[in-house]
Amino acid sequence: MRPKITWPEGKRFAFTIFDDADKDRFSNTKPVYDFLAEQGFRTTKSCWLEEGDPDHPLGGVCCEDLDYLKWLLELQEAGFEMGWHNARHSSSQREVTDRCLRRFKLYFGHSPKTMSNHFTNQENLYWGADRLDHVFRLLYRLGNFRAAMRDSYEGHREGSPYFWGDLCFKQIDYCRNFIFPGMNTLKGCPGMPYHDNQRPFVKWWYASSEGNNVEDFVRTIREEEQDRLEAEGGACIMYSHLAKDFYADGRLHPRFESLMKRLASKGGWFVPVGVLLDFLRKTESGGQELGWLDRQKLQLAWLRMKLTRGSS
Ligand SMILES: [Zn+2]
Numbered sequence: 001m002r003p004k005i006t007w008p009e010g011k012r013f014a015f016t017i018f019d020d021a022d023k024d025r026f027s028n029t030k031p032v033y034d035f036l037a038e039q040g041f042r043t044t045k046s047c048w049l050e051e052g053d054p055d056h057p058l059g060g061v062c063c064e065d066l067d068y069l070k071w072l073l074e075l076q077e078a079g080f081e082m083g084w085h086n087a088r089h090s091s092s093q094r095e096v097t098d099r100c101l102r103r104f105k106l107y108f109g110h111s112p113k114t115m116s117n118h119f120t121n122q123e124n125l126y127w128g129a130d131r132l133d134h135v136f137r138l139l140y141r142l143g144n145f146r147a148a149m150r151d152s153y154e155g156h157r158e159g160s161p162y163f164w165g166d167l168c169f170k171q172i173d174y175c176r177n178f179i180f181p182g183m184n185t186l187k188g189c190p191g192m193p194y195h196d197n198q199r200p201f202v203k204w205w206y207a208s209s210e211g212n213n214v215e216d217f218v219r220t221i222r223e224e225e226q227d228r229l230e231a232e233g234g235a236c237i238m239y240s241h242l243a244k245d246f247y248a249d250g251r252l253h254p255r256f257e258s259l260m261k262r263l264a265s266k267g268g269w270f271v272p273v274g275v276l277l278d279f280l281r282k283t284e285s286g287g288q289e290l291g292w293l294d295r296q297k298l299q300l301a302w303l304r305m306k307l308t309r310g311s312s
Contacts, residue, residue, distance in 0.1 A: 004233050005186075005284050011269035014235040017043040018116055018176060018208060018273050021085045023243040024048075024060035026068060031247045035257065037078055039264040044114055044273040045242075046083040047072055049100035049107075052090030059089045060243065063107060076108060081272030084112035084172060091122035097164040101171055111171035113274035114206075116239070117153075123162040126199045127153035131177060133198065136299045143307055156201045165201030174277050175202040176239065178302040181309070183225035184234030185209045189298060193277045194290040204287065206277055207298075208239035214246050218255045226263055235280070237273055 007014055017036075024047070036043060048062040063069045076082055086092065087100030105111050117124035129137045130153060154160035155168070168175070180188030189207035196205055211217035217240055229236055246253050269276075281287035290298070 007269045013230050014269040016273050017238040019045045019242045021046045022241045028243050032242045041270045042079040044081040044083045046085035048088050049103045050088050052088035056090045081274050082108045084115035086118040086121045093161045094164050114174045115172050116176040123155040124153040125155040132299050169201050174204050177205045178207045179239050181210050183229045183236045185237045186234045193281050193286050196290045208237045211238040211240040213244040214253045221259050
């Protein structure tokens with residue numbers, strides 16, 4: 001366990017969200033961000049740069065929609081971070097990823113600092129079984145997770161048309177890997193952000209807490225978990241898709257709304273993922289090479305959760 005952290009501004013804990021862009025529409029996402037902003041949260045929102053396969057089930061709006069882009073720029077201006085969730089919602093070869101990274105820089109004035117892989121994209125980095133070493137990889141495959149889904153990810157494989165690991169290393173600081181059930185993400189991954197020499201195209205890895213959809217999200221941030229996070233002086237990075245029913249039928253999900261208001265009243269350090277990880281890496285004890293034993297512990301904990309709960 002890492003030593004207790006002295007948070008900036010006298011805060012007692014930190015909380016943020018990395019929001020994957022899946023199923024984004026103006027109508028289902030903007031009201032959630034209006035609410036977050038009003039409550040004082042400044043989190044990380046990812047976006048897609050170009051249209052992908054129109055038949056892909058996880059599609060959503062992209063920056064080619066100028067109203068959407070304008071809104072993202074307003075969010076950035078208001079203190080939210082723009083993150084990378086691949087170039088598009090379907091697989092992209094190197095030239096597309098390269099072009100979209102340039103577009104991102106053109107639109108937002110800088111390269112993305114943080115990213116997460118988008119589920120089924122072939123250019124994902126160290127994804128699927130490649131998240132794990134040797135025997136764990138075998139167990140993962142035996143478990144036959146998402147048997148119908150792709151399990152060949154090539155973003156880190158030099159020579160593949162999907163390779164972009166060198167671009168990632170040069171331009172992006174932080175990539176998400178393991179997801180854990182508790183709200184205090186640092187409890188599941190005390191060393192984050194960390195470097196993993198077995199996965200060298202990612203500069204630094206971070207973990208997140210389970211919040212895939214609104215039901216998972218409210219379960220993870222329930223009252224006793226909030227109180228524990230505060231008492232432990234921990235940090236929470238929620239993994240989420242804020243377009244998945246956080247706002248539906250003309251209103252915010254009531255439990256989400258009340259829990260986030262409760263959390264806001266605690267006055268934690270509510271900064272984007274990149275700001276939080278920079279702080280942990282530069283000021284606290286993060287930013288180390290992950291040792292062999294710690295890597296096995298991290299992978300085993302995640303694999304166990306995957307086997308029992310089927311989480312991301
Ligand atoms: Zn996604």
